[in-house]
Amino acid sequence: MRKLLALALFLTTATIFAQGTLTGTVMDSDMNAPLPGATVMVVGTNTGTTTDFDGNFSLNVQSATGTIEISFIGFTKQTLAFSVTNGEVKKLGQINLTPDANALDEIVVTSFSLAIDRKTPVAVSTISAEKIDTKLGNQEYPEILKTTPGVYATKSGGGFGDAELRLRGFNSENIAVMINGVPVNDMENGRVYWSNWAGLSDVTRTMQVQRGLGASKVAVPSIGGTVNIVSKSTDAEMGGSVIASTGNDGLQKFGATVSTGISENGWAATVSASKTSGERFADGLQFEGYNYFLNISKEFNENHTLSLTAFGAPQRHGQRETRYSIEDYQTSDRGIKFNGDWGYKNGQVVNVQDNFYHKPQISLNHYWNISDKTSLSTAAYVSFGTGGGGGYSGSANLRNVNSPYRSADYQPLDLDRVVDENAANGADGSGTILYNSRNDHNWYGVLSTLSTEITEDIDLVGGIDLRYYKGKHFQEVKDLLGGQYWADDSNENDPVNLARVGDKINYYNDGVVLWEGVFTQAEYSKDDLSAFISLSASNTSYKRVDYFNYLDSDPEQETDYQNFFGYSAKGGLNYNIDNSHNIFANVGYFEKAPFFGAVFQNFQNDINEDAENQKIFSAELGYGFRTANFRANVNVYRTLWQDRTFVQSFRDQDGEQFFANILGVDALHQGLEIDVDYRATDKLTLTGMISLGDWKWNNNVDNVFLYDQDQNILNPDSPINVIIEDTPVGDAAQTTAALGLNYQVFEKTFVRADYTYFDRYFADFEPTDRTVEGLPDPWEAPDYGLIDLGLTHGFSFGSFDATINANVFNVLDTEYISDAQDGSSYDANSASVWYGFGRTYTVGAKIKF
Numbered sequence: 001m002r003k004l005l006a007l008a009l010f011l012t013t014a015t016i017f018a019q020g021t022l023t024g025t026v027m028d029s030d031m032n033a034p035l036p037g038a039t040v041m042v043v044g045t046n047t048g049t050t051t052d053f054d055g056n057f058s059l060n061v062q063s064a065t066g067t068i069e070i071s072f073i074g075f076t077k078q079t080l081a082f083s084v085t086n087g088e089v090k091k092l093g094q095i096n097l098t099p100d101a102n103a104l105d106e107i108v109v110t111s112f113s114l115a116i117d118r119k120t121p122v123a124v125s126t127i128s129a130e131k132i133d134t135k136l137g138n139q140e141y142p143e144i145l146k147t148t149p150g151v152y153a154t155k156s157g158g159g160f161g162d163a164e165l166r167l168r169g170f171n172s173e174n175i176a177v178m179i180n181g182v183p184v185n186d187m188e189n190g191r192v193y194w195s196n197w198a199g200l201s202d203v204t205r206t207m208q209v210q211r212g213l214g215a216s217k218v219a220v221p222s223i224g225g226t227v228n229i230v231s232k233s234t235d236a237e238m239g240g241s242v243i244a245s246t247g248n249d250g251l252q253k254f255g256a257t258v259s260t261g262i263s264e265n266g267w268a269a270t271v272s273a274s275k276t277s278g279e280r281f282a283d284g285l286q287f288e289g290y291n292y293f294l295n296i297s298k299e300f301n302e303n304h305t306l307s308l309t310a311f312g313a314p315q316r317h318g319q320r321e322t323r324y325s326i327e328d329y330q331t332s333d334r335g336i337k338f339n340g341d342w343g344y345k346n347g348q349v350v351n352v353q354d355n356f357y358h359k360p361q362i363s364l365n366h367y368w369n370i371s372d373k374t375s376l377s378t379a380a381y382v383s384f385g386t387g388g389g390g391g392y393s394g395s396a397n398l399r400n401v402n403s404p405y406r407s408a409d410y411q412p413l414d415l416d417r418v419v420d421e422n423a424a425n426g427a428d429g430s431g432t433i434l435y436n437s438r439n440d441h442n443w444y445g446v447l448s449t450l451s452t453e454i455t456e457d458i459d460l461v462g463g464i465d466l467r468y469y470k471g472k473h474f475q476e477v478k479d480l481l482g483g484q485y486w487a488d489d490s491n492e493n494d495p496v497n498l499a500r501v502g503d504k505i506n507y508y509n510d511g512v513v514l515w516e517g518v519f520t521q522a523e524y525s526k527d528d529l530s531a532f533i534s535l536s537a538s539n540t541s542y543k544r545v546d547y548f549n550y551l552d553s554d555p556e557q558e559t560d561y562q563n564f565f566g567y568s569a570k571g572g573l574n575y576n577i578d579n580s581h582n583i584f585a586n587v588g589y590f591e592k593a594p595f596f597g598a599v600f601q602n603f604q605n606d607i608n609e610d611a612e613n614q615k616i617f618s619a620e621l622g623y624g625f626r627t628a629n630f631r632a633n634v635n636v637y638r639t640l641w642q643d644r645t646f647v648q649s650f651r652d653q654d655g656e657q658f659f660a661n662i663l664g665v666d667a668l669h670q671g672l673e674i675d676v677d678y679r680a681t682d683k684l685t686l687t688g689m690i691s692l693g694d695w696k697w698n699n700n701v702d703n704v705f706l707y708d709q710d711q712n713i714l715n716p717d718s719p720i721n722v723i724i725e726d727t728p729v730g731d732a733a734q735t736t737a738a739l740g741l742n743y744q745v746f747e748k749t750f751v752r753a754d755y756t757y758f759d760r761y762f763a764d765f766e767p768t769d770r771t772v773e774g775l776p777d778p779w780e781a782p783d784y785g786l787i788d789l790g791l792t793h794g795f796s797f798g799s800f801d802a803t804i805n806a807n808v809f810n811v812l813d814t815e816y817i818s819d820a821q822d823g824s825s826y827d828a829n830s831a832s833v834w835y836g837f838g839r840t841y842t843v844g845a846k847i848k849f
Contacts, residue, residue, distance in 0.1 A: 019064050020084030021747065024092035026055045026070055034117070035097060036128055036206065038072040043079065050129070060748075060796065070095055114208055114228055115215045119530045121572030121584035122215050123622055123635040123673065125149070127207040134792050135752070136201050137807035137842035138247045138278075141194050144201075146756055147738040149635070149673035149691040150211050150225070154818040157320035157834055158280055158339075159355065160287035161195020164819075166732035168211060168637070169669045169695035170224030173595070176214075177227045180309060181447060182363055182381050187469035187513040188596035196359040196385075199291020199313045202243070202255055203231045203272045211673070212620050212637055213570050213588045223616050223641060231309065232259065232270050232295065243274070245805075245844025251278035253844070255291070266299030281837040282320055283334055284342030284351060284412070289315030303369040312360030318342055318351035319389070323821055323832035328401050332410035336815055336835035340401055343413025345481075350415055352398055352434065357387030373453035383443040390478060393486075393506075394432025396421070419482030429498065430483025435505065441471040445515075457526040465517035465538070474508040477501050491548045507603065508548045511596050514541040514561065531573035540564045540593035544600045559605050564593035564613055580626050587619040594643075602705065602713055612664070615642040629679040638670040662722060666698035667729060683744040690737040693760075695729035720771050730765055730778050730822070733758035748794030759783035763820035763831050776826045781833070784816035801848045806841070813839040 026038040034055025041048035042061055051057045059068070064084060071077040076098045084090050115124040125148045136144050140163030142153040152166040167175045173190035176183060179200070185192055207229050214226040238261030245253045255274025262268045272293040279286050290313065297307040320339040332338040341353040363381035370376060392398050396418050402409045405417050422430040449463035477486055477499050485498040488505040499505050517538035524531045541561040550557035570588025577583065591613040599611045620637040644665040671693035678686045703719040728734070737757040744750050763778045790807045816836050823830025 019062055019086055020060075020088040020090060022057075022059045022061060022068065022082055022084070022090055022092055024057060025094050026051045026057065026072070027094055027096050028116075035072050036126060038070060038097070041069050041071075043067040043069050070097065072097055114206075114230070115210055118576055118582050118624065118626070119525065119574055120215050121530070121532070121574040121586050121622070122213065123149075123211040123620060123633070123637070124215075125209045125211075125675070127209070129205050132201050132204055132207065133846075134750075134805055135754075135788075135790060135807065137245075137790075137809065137844075138251055138840060139809065141197065141201055144207070145209055145227075147687070147689060147740060147754060148209055149675050149689045149736070150671070150693070151209070151691075152732040152736065152758070152761075154834075155837060156819060157323075158282045158837065159195075159285050159319040160276075160278075160280060160289060160317035161193070161198050161315060162317075162319060162355070163194045165192070165194075165227075167209070167224035168639070168671065169693055169729050169732050169734065171731065174223040175225055175227060176222035177229070179229045179361070180231055180363060180365070181228075181377075181379055182361070182445070183467075184361070184383075187441075187443065187467065187515070188471055188511050190595055193357065193359075195289070195315055195317065195355065196313060196357060197229075198276070198289050198315060199255075199272075199274055199293065200229060200231065200311070202257060202274055202291060203270065203293045203311075205230045205232050211635070212639070213572075213586055213618055223614075223618075223639065231293065231311070232257075232272075239849055241846050241848045243844060243846045245842055247278070247842035248840045249279040249281060251842065252276070257293075262297075262299065266301075266305075268295075268297040268299075270295045280317075281840055282337045283339040284349065285318045285320060285339065286349060286351075287315065287317030289313060289317070305367040307365040307367070308362075309365070310360060310362045312358060314358035316356040317354065318349075319353040319355055320834070321353040321391075322399055323819070323834055324401065325823075325830070325832055326817075326828055328410070329833075329835060332401070334410065336838065338410060340399060340403075340410075340413075343398075343405075343415045345415035345419065350413075350434075350479075351390065352392050352413065354390040355387070356389075356436075357385065359383060359385040359387075374451065376448065376450050378446070378448040380446050381444070383441075385439070385441045385443070387440070388436050388438035390434060390436055392432060392434050394430065396432035398432070415481065422481050422483035425483060427484065429485045429487050430480045433477055433481055433483070433486045434479040435475045436478045437473075437475050439471060439473055441469060443467070443469045454522075457524055459523045459525075460520070461523065462520040463518070465515065465519065467513070467515035469511075469513040469515075471511040471513075473511065474504045475506040477503050477505060492551050493547070504548075506548075508546075509603075510545040510547075512541075512543040512545070512561075513596065515539070528576035529573065531571070533571040534588075535567075535569055536590075537565070537567040538593075540566065542593075542596050542599050544596075544605050546605050549604050556605055559600075559607065562599050562607060562611075564599075564611075566590065566592045566613055582624045582626075584622045584624075585620065589615075589617045591615050603707060610664075612643045614644055616640070631677040633673075633675050635673045636671070637673075639668070641667045641669070662701050662704050664699075664701055665724070667696065668698055669693065669695045669729070671695075671734075685742045687740040687742075688738060691735070693732075693734040695732075695734055697724040697727045697729060700725050723770050723773055723775065724765070727765070727770070728760075728762040728777055730762040731819070732761065734760040734762075735783075750792045752790040752792075754788045755785060756788075757783070757785040758816075761817075761820070763822035765822040769822065769824055769826075778822040779820065779827050779831045781817045781820050781831075784814060786814055786816070786836075787811045799849075803846045803848075804843075805846065806843045808839065808841045810837060810839050 026035045028035055036051055038051040040057050040059055049057050049059045067079050067081050069077055069079050078097055115122050127144055132144055140155055142163045142165040145151045146153050150168045154164050156162045156164045165172055172192045177185055177192045209227050211225040240258035243255045253276045257272040259270040260268055274291045277288045293311040295309045299305045321341050329336050329338055342351045361383040363379050365379045368376040396405055397403045398405055398413055405413050407414055418432050425431060445467040447465050451461045454460050485500055488497040488499050489495050490506050491497055519536035521532055521534040541563050543559055543561045545558045568590030572586030574582060574584040594611045599608055601608050618639040622635040625632045644667055673691045675689035680686055701722045704722050705719055706714045740754040742750060742752045761781045765778045788809045789811050793804045795802055817833045818836035819834040821832045
């Protein structure tokens, strides 16, 4: 690592100066809007670049004369001759590309459901590959969105890939995430586990956040919004790169990407692989992760293209699952780095709480240009997930800061003491063990979209969305910690189970989900007006098979399918008042199935007859302003959510984890969002945003049951009533703001700074603590602001381009609370929290070839 970085720095002295530099802005001629991600290549060479979010590019050329080719999927290519003198910067100005009616534009727009500026009537933010490449550093993948309106992204406990993303106050269960048009939210609970996709940053072409109803063409839209991630694929230019980076707490990353470009016979391939390892900011968070990506595409003729994509990110990492009080962090000699969920066994680090998973996804996409007016895009995909998370069971207290299994308060756990106690038990077995909670699954799906031009102004889009999912859930013994066995009586088929390592304990069941959806959308676009109307319907079927709570001979071991019909209707329009001003509006209503846990809410096959569809009504108004140097967006939104499925996880004062499954909750999310982008000079760009949310629960809920982590019901005869009407929605900052600047110091040297501000973060609440009228609001954590700085320096040596990139996050080492669980007195004294990371840094090198 150090040698590679030193080599890259040394090679800066060997820079070969180009003849000159070409700059310009690539625009969509129809929409008078920039084209981010357009390719600019010097004809006959491998020298090229892509445009940024504003359509701008800067390209160094090593010959005095030549020709550049500008291309973008869905548009006619354009070539321009150039002539420069040594050291000259030639401004080519605005370059307009014309939409190509014969191009496979559905590859980007239809299949991947991307929104188009000043055309698609939704609130949207687009993140370019360049921004991800330069600003992500050692942040979690969703944190690249933290300067986006309505977004609150945190590292959660701080483990590798444990990030949480909230959008307009909605958590990940209600934010659709799509990779190359394929949905990746868990089919049972809707969650997104970012550690499964940790390596995507290396191959992302663009990332787009659509807030609210969005433009995604799937059977039922999400509630908070949609994150579309598009990877490199058939339009990748020939070449590749090698990367290496280092950072705080032993971070090391190595990787390489190679792309063939599109050959004369229509073949293209991209291969990427990387390894990342380190310890993270807090204690006990060692990790090791790998990433691989493969895309092979074949353009058979002008009508057919086939693309095979496979990617995955096997990883294992320690976790910080337990939140502690503010006083605990202040008392510990480790301060905000304190983590009580790890220790030593025989001199080796052991994570009591950890995570390991591998979820490869393979998709085969076919793009068929049926005629000049009709095209079909189809994706068949499969995903196999294996892994889970660790924990412990037994009599030993391994969670409290003053546990007797620590050498002193706040010190790492002494697991050798547990080993000695279990060994002394002899034939009585282990008193405490480590286990894995597994969640393996198989997922198959087909998503097919047909687009046709009815008239010059009207397009019709329709398709199907079919999915099959089977999840296998069980706990298994991971480590007997010196004992001979673990006594488990939870299996009705084997009530005297003396479990050894690898044996199943506590629970074992399957969840099967079937999804059949259809959707259609009519799109109108003429002159300055564009509009759409969309209808969809879906049927979600749930089945549960329980191998522990029922005898194998019991017909109740397997349920019938429980069916839930959902549908949506949404529409919107955008009107471009002139070249600078546009307004848009959208409105929609949809019903979606409750999550799996709401249908079988007591972890058995008892069917909840009261489970209802979630009902969502959403409306939004927006205004946009565009000039050559300034861009601004203003959005107001209102989302009413009824019969919400609300699964709450919390811990008691001893740190034991419990769950509450709350049905029939209503919530109102409304707010204002503003974002601006100002190119003050050719070298200086300023950005800013502010987001003001007002998110509250609308009603109280009766008859709530609680469960422990072994899925045992705790209050079967005494359900509680939850009093939350007019209580603020917690776990996300309702006020966010950001300021940023990017300044070009020299030709290829840029400095950047971002300030982000978060306020009105209310702690997530424990339902058992809100059972009477008149309670105060959950604790509101202190507001905080963070400053991040970055530097990017590019240079050339021989025929290679290289970049040195450095980032420092939280430059002022600000202490702040990023996540909080409300306590019994609804204040700072009783809250349990996670602090965000202090100052961290990364330095990396990238060599392109």
